[in-house]
Amino acid sequence: MRSLIDIVDLSIEEINDLIDTANDIIENPDKYSEKCQKKKLATLFFEPSTRTRLSFEAAMMELGGNVLGFSAASNSSAAKGESVSDTIRTVCCYADIIAMRHPKEGAPMIASMHSTVPIINAGDGGHNHPTQTLTDLLTIQREKGRFDSLTVGLCGDLKFGRTVHSLIHALSRYENIHFVLISPEELKLPGYIINDILDKKGVSYTVTTSLEKVMPTLDILYMTRVQRERFFNEADYIRLKDSYILNKEKLTTAKTDLCIMHPLPRVNEISVDVDDDPRACYFKQVLYGKFIRMALILKLLEVE
Amino acid sequence: MNIDSIRNGIVIDHIKAGQGMEIYQLLNLEALDCSIALIKNASSGKIGKKDIIKIDADFELDLDVLGYINPDITINVIKDGQRVRKFHPELPERLTNVIRCKNPRCITSVEQEIDHIFKLTDRENRVYRCIYCESKAKGENI
Numbered sequence: 001m002r003s004l005i006d007i008v009d010l011s012i013e014e015i016n017d018l019i020d021t022a023n024d025i026i027e028n029p030d031k032y033s034e035k036c037q038k039k040k041l042a043t044l045f046f047e048p049s050t051r052t053r054l055s056f057e058a059a060m061m062e063l064g065g066n067v068l069g070f071s072a073a074s075n076s077s078a079a080k081g082e083s084v085s086d087t088i089r090t091v092c093c094y095a096d097i098i099a100m101r102h103p104k105e106g107a108p109m110i111a112s113m114h115s116t117v118p119i120i121n122a123g124d125g126g127h128n129h130p131t132q133t134l135t136d137l138l139t140i141q142r143e144k145g146r147f148d149s150l151t152v153g154l155c156g157d158l159k160f161g162r163t164v165h166s167l168i169h170a171l172s173r174y175e176n177i178h179f180v181l182i183s184p185e186e187l188k189l190p191g192y193i194i195n196d197i198l199d200k201k202g203v204s205y206t207v208t209t210s211l212e213k214v215m216p217t218l219d220i221l222y223m224t225r226v227q228r229e230r231f232f233n234e235a236d237y238i239r240l241k242d243s244y245i246l247n248k249e250k251l252t253t254a255k256t257d258l259c260i261m262h263p264l265p266r267v268n269e270i271s272v273d274v275d276d277d278p279r280a281c282y283f284k285q286v287l288y289g290k291f292i293r294m295a296l297i298l299k300l301l302e303v304e
Numbered sequence: 305m306n307i308d309s310i311r312n313g314i315v316i317d318h319i320k321a322g323q324g325m326e327i328y329q330l331l332n333l334e335a336l337d338c339s340i341a342l343i344k345n346a347s348s349g350k351i352g353k354k355d356i357i358k359i360d361a362d363f364e365l366d367l368d369v370l371g372y373i374n375p376d377i378t379i380n381v382i383k384d385g386q387r388v389r390k391f392h393p394e395l396p397e398r399l400t401n402v403i404r405c406k407n408p409r410c411i412t413s414v415e416q417e418i419d420h421i422f423k424l425t426d427r428e429n430r431v432y433r434c435i436y437c438e439s440k441a442k443g444e445n446i
């Protein structure tokens with residue numbers, strides 16, 4: 001029995017396997033529609049995240065399985081002070097696999113230590129969210145056809161954005177990746193990620209505050225939200241926020257095969273006039289998220 | 305007791321000055337019945353000033369604690385007034401319930417009765433990280 005707690009738990013081969021399976025599901029959905037009959041997925045969302053929960057539930061349903069669970073701690077046993085380990089020991093009696101989201105970092109790891117069924121980390125605070133990273137990887141593979149020799153622009157909040165951190169982790173394992181780190185000074189990528197991942201692995205990167213300047217070089221543009229509360233004062237926020245909003249005009253210098261991604265939900269960092277652009281991949285990304293979760297459920301349940 | 309002459313016990317020597325109390329607490333020495341001496345700021349040719357702890361009893365030392373604090377510490381085991389063994393603690397790979405995770409967002413801050421476990425992730429810089437949230441053991445949270 002295996003769980004997925006952190007994206008680095010998966011080898012490159014395992015990630016490639018998952019992507020192969022996801023691609024096969026996309027091509028032959030009927031082949032998979034009864035693979036998880038009589039299996040149950042429990043979605044334990046100690047913190048609400050409708051998007052992620054629906055993605056997991058839809059994934060299980062498309063595999064012919066069933067879903068049970070709860071969302072938010074307010075109406076569940078955790079609110080009454082039950083420990084994660086006790087909750088998990090109980091749920092193991094009902095479900096074949098568990099997707100768990102929790103506001104505290106490391107909660108899914110505790111769960112995996114006490115569980116008799118596979119645990120999928122569906123987000124633990126600002127820490128890990130491996131299925132988002134798998135979603136991003138499948139999107140890149142579908143849209144670009146490769147993981148190597150890519151110039152990847154990461155734009156917005158690179159300091160707190162965990163999806164960005166995990167994606168850097170995951171893509172750093174491939175050859176000839178160049179990262180372009182686009183953010184205001186206040187929200188630069190933390191030093192420990194630069195030191196421990198980029199410098200240690202000899203991955204090349206450029207740091208800039210200007211999206212427009214680097215736009216023509218990018219193969220992928222990964223947008224994240226620049227949140228007001230991350231700034232010390234309102235004036236800085238207002239001064240900076242527009243520089244990190246993507247609109248049609250800024251895209252005029254971009255490559256014709258640029259792939260624009262965003263973990264969603266967006267607020268205003270991608271203007272709606274970009275949505276019709278064929279380079280906008282963020283809604284496709286949502287769809288890919290379901291397919292990669294299907295592949296992951298099959299793998300962890302060891303369904304052939 | 306005469307702090308210079310221990311018959312059977314342990315002398316923890318070459319503790320960096322100022323760390324003696326921390327070790328005293330982490331080893332939970334106050335729970336012992338035997339006589340214990342904590343000597344602070346003794347002069348030492350080797351490291352300038354040092355702390356020393358003498359324990360007048362045959363005591364099972366938690367070497368992980370000492371290795372974590374500083375693997376340069378010297379441990380002397382005394383039997384019948386003679387030093388029978390002298391060694392340095394090793395830098396432990398894992399620390400279980402030696403230190404607590406200080407990250408308020410970590411599951412260890414709310415989940416009762418779980419082991420606080422830290423893993424050595426960078427031997428050169430002696431970096432330990434919480435296995436749950438990956439926060440560094442010393443200094444600021446990541």
Ligand SMILES: [Zn+2]
Binds near residue numbers: 405410411435436438
């Ligand atoms: Zn922790």
